[in-house]
Amino acid sequence: ERSRCIRWRLGWLPGGKPRSCPRCANPRGTTRTHLIECLNLRIKLNVGPETPDPISYVLNMLPMSSPKLHACQRCWAHTWPILCDILDELESIHHPGYVRSSSYHNSTPGQHLVEWL
Secondary structure (H helix, E strand, C coil): CHHHHHHHHCCCCCCCCCCCCCCCCCCCCCCHHHHHHHCCHHHHCCCCCCCCCHHHHHHHCCCCCCCCCHHHHHHHHHHHHHHHHHHHHHHHHHCCCCCCCHHHHHCCCCHHHHHHC
């Protein structure tokens, strides 16, 4: 999870030459901008349409210490697994041979952060 977050922030995920999007067959579909739209990331992460990069927006909101407010804890317990799943999906789009781990999907993605909260 941490590796994917870092690679997104550094601009390495998605990376390489843009290729056809496997979801919609857009010929230049693996660009960051296209994938944000194609995967409906603003809706999944519940951010406004004016947010150009919803993943970075959510990552910038990560708490530096365990939040004391229960509402904030519940928000992250809901949002973080969704973000982890999105990053896993981006990984599978970027690397066509990547098989999304069944053990990853049987467990709760992002469980370490949720437990920390």
